[in-house]
Amino acid sequence: ADLWKKVIDINLYGPLNMHHAVLPGMVNNGAGRVVNIASDAGRVGSSGEAVYSACKGGIISFTKTVARELARKGIQLNAVAPGPTDTPLFAQVAEGEAGAKIAEGLKRAIPMKRLAQPTDYPGIICFLSSDDAGFITGQVISVSGGLSMHG
Incomplete structure (x- = not known):
């Protein structure tokens, strides 16, 4: 239960609190862009990560709902959904024979045929934050090397 609380506090309440802090200013300014970091685990599930997947699914739904609610106020929200990524946390999970088999x-x-690298994400985040994405809102874009393909 303590681990679940920590996972939910970080992956769901953290972003919700951020929105609570920044969206009123964006509404007052009549413009703003938010790019949330979700996960493909929130779109398709991930074995052994039910609570994490639920949090990321919540971020996806929250992003779409708030994008719909605030579109007329000049605020756009989108989400990037990373797939499996070569990070220190992933390396911990991939330790040992069983972990190596999973990796x-x-x-x-x-x-x-590779895991994502952290450097695979800044480009899409910058694009969604830019004027080039001026007519894109409520979208979830997977960056997963083709592991998940949504239409």
Whole structure:
């Protein structure tokens, strides 16, 4: 139960609190862009990560709902949904023989045959924050090397 609380506090309440703090100013200014970081776990599920997946699914739904509610106020919200990413946390999970098998299985399942790197995300985040994305709101974009493809 303590681990669930920590996961929910970080992955759901953290972003919700951020929105509570920044959206009123955006409404007052009549403009703003938010790019939330969700996860493909929130779109398609992830074995062994039910609470994390639920949080990220919540961020996806929240993003879409607030994007709809605030579109006429000049505020756009979108989400980026990373797939499996080579991070220190992933490396901890991939330790040992069982973890190594999971990591290799993921790499085989990803059409681009590799895990994402943290450097795979800034481009889409910058684009969604830019004027080039001026007519995009309420969208969730997976960055997963083709592991998940949504239309």
